Amino acid sequence: MRKRVNALAEQLLETLEQQGYRSTSPRRAVAQVIANQDKHFTAENLREQLPSLGRATIFRSLKLFVETGVLCRVLLEDGDLHYQLSHRGHHHHLLCVECGSSQDLLGCDIEELLQQTSASHGFELSGHWLEVYGRCRSCSKSESSAELAAV
Amino acid sequence: MRKRVNALAEQLLETLEQQGYRSTSPRRAVAQVIANQDKHFTAENLREQLPSLGRATIFRSLKLFVETGVLCRVLLEDGDLHYQLSHRGHHHHLLCVECGSSQDLLGCDIEELLQQTSASHGFELSGHWLEVYGRCRSCSKSESSAELAAV
DNA sequence: ATCATAAAAGATACCTGGTCTCATTAAGAG
DNA sequence: CTCTTAATGAGACCAGGTATCTTTTATGAT
Ligand SMILES: [Mn+2]
Ligand SMILES: [Mn+2]
Ligand SMILES: [Zn+2]
Ligand SMILES: [Zn+2]
Numbered sequence: 001m002r003k004r005v006n007a008l009a010e011q012l013l014e015t016l017e018q019q020g021y022r023s024t025s026p027r028r029a030v031a032q033v034i035a036n037q038d039k040h041f042t043a044e045n046l047r048e049q050l051p052s053l054g055r056a057t058i059f060r061s062l063k064l065f066v067e068t069g070v071l072c073r074v075l076l077e078d079g080d081l082h083y084q085l086s087h088r089g090h091h092h093h094l095l096c097v098e099c100g101s102s103q104d105l106l107g108c109d110i111e112e113l114l115q116q117t118s119a120s121h122g123f124e125l126s127g128h129w130l131e132v133y134g135r136c137r138s139c140s141k142s143e144s145s146a147e148l149a150a151v
Numbered sequence: 152m153r154k155r156v157n158a159l160a161e162q163l164l165e166t167l168e169q170q171g172y173r174s175t176s177p178r179r180a181v182a183q184v185i186a187n188q189d190k191h192f193t194a195e196n197l198r199e200q201l202p203s204l205g206r207a208t209i210f211r212s213l214k215l216f217v218e219t220g221v222l223c224r225v226l227l228e229d230g231d232l233h234y235q236l237s238h239r240g241h242h243h244h245l246l247c248v249e250c251g252s253s254q255d256l257l258g259c260d261i262e263e264l265l266q267q268t269s270a271s272h273g274f275e276l277s278g279h280w281l282e283v284y285g286r287c288r289s290c291s292k293s294e295s296s297a298e299l300a301a302v
Numbered sequence: 303a304t305c306a307t308a309a310a311a312g313a314t315a316c317c318t319g320g321t322c323t324c325a326t327t328a329a330g331a332g
Numbered sequence: 333c334t335c336t337t338a339a340t341g342a343g344a345c346c347a348g349g350t351a352t353c354t355t356t357t358a359t360g361a362t
Contacts, residue, residue: 021338021339022337023330024338026341027339057340077280103272110264113264114261118283121245122287122291125284125285127285129282131279132265133276133279134278136274173310173358177310193348194347194349204311206313206349208310210350211310211350310355313355314353315350315351316350317349319348321346323342326342327340328337328340330335331335332336
């Protein structure tokens, strides 16, 4: 599994290089860490794991990885902004309000619905932002077991 | 028109009172100002218009008006958070990226679509956040005229 | 009308997440 | 290997918002 992670980290760097950015050692370190992350994380989380990097560098590389499509931003229900490895291209997230896990919603089937609704308001659609909140499978499962136990 | 605004402002305050909050003079001032606003605005805008109020009071009353359903938050495409008089109940916004105007989208017809999609991922939907970006009727009109003119 | 009490205000310190500046370092193309 | 330019790190700064504490004020009970 370690090997896989390194492979992923290298892939992320390649994406940068392909877009003309240098592969510096801070960026390699950041790529390592985000490849290891299995949940969405904050800039602060990243900083804790890379205390030797300058703070500005952390923010700069986050921004860069977002711009190059490696990371995406995730808006939590409480308004907090997190980052997460991105499936390239437009997609949305199912965010579990219980355990904080997130699942990607790949096909964006609301686009055409939105298109219609917008048009009917004389509005020329150019984009949208959607986050979906709820309970993931395992959390709703354990909640129902808890309910049973409580009876 | 001034009379109407006052009527609106009073309505906003009544909403607070009905929910057990006191009608204080800072809150009356804030209600006046937000009733006068015809676009979404920031905490800072509010502060400029009410320089005599304490900064914390501005933020506290914004929060309160949001909680009581008088204001809603609007997430701009660049990530900025604005406030705006709210239609009560769940709704979304059509935000013009050109002129910054916003239009409410009242019927939330994506709910059932989302419900299905979530269910198919084993996800128990509890809420969502959606903002729609594009060009409003008058902006797309003037853009097409500009195009014609440029030929 | 007065009073007691709890809520709210205001000043101000603090916090989080992020940008700017500027001097220094290091990729990487030639 | 050298040169150029991008990138880094330190640190000041900024925006938006919260916490703490003391003083003020709205409101319900007398
Ligand atoms: Mn994503
Ligand atoms: Mn709204
Ligand atoms: Zn969960
Ligand atoms: Zn417009």
